Amino acid sequence: MNIETPLSPPDKVTCEKVTSFIMEYVNQDLPPEVMQVFDRHIQKCDDCVAFLSTYRQTVTAVSALTYDDIPPDLQARALDVIRRKAGG
Ligand SMILES: [Zn+2]
Structure with a gap:
């Protein structure tokens, strides 16, 4: 439902990005500016x-999701993109 364009405002985070960083988001492991961008998306x-x-419930129930679910390379690249967007 979110379509990115080259002129996307900084708060245009896609569901895909939120999904990719859900663990970091829940653990508040993201830079404050990224947390803010995610918060804004999730509110809408x-x-x-x-x-x-669902994620929170799963973590609470299983408590065994590993960081390996997200390749480090993808994490770094996506975070870099989000940082640039958040910084304008
Ligand atoms: Zn979304």
Whole structure:
């Protein structure tokens, strides 16, 4: 539902990005400016709210999700993109 364009404002975070960083988001492991961008998206996105809720329940129930789910290379690249967007 989110379509990115070259002129996307800094707060245009896609559901895909939120999903990719859900663990860091829940653990508050993201830079403050990225947390802020994610917060803004999640406040407007029912899909991500539902996903976040499901994720929290899963973590609470299983408590065994590993960082390996997200390749470090992808983490670094996506975070770099988000940082640049957040910084304008
Ligand atoms: Zn979303």
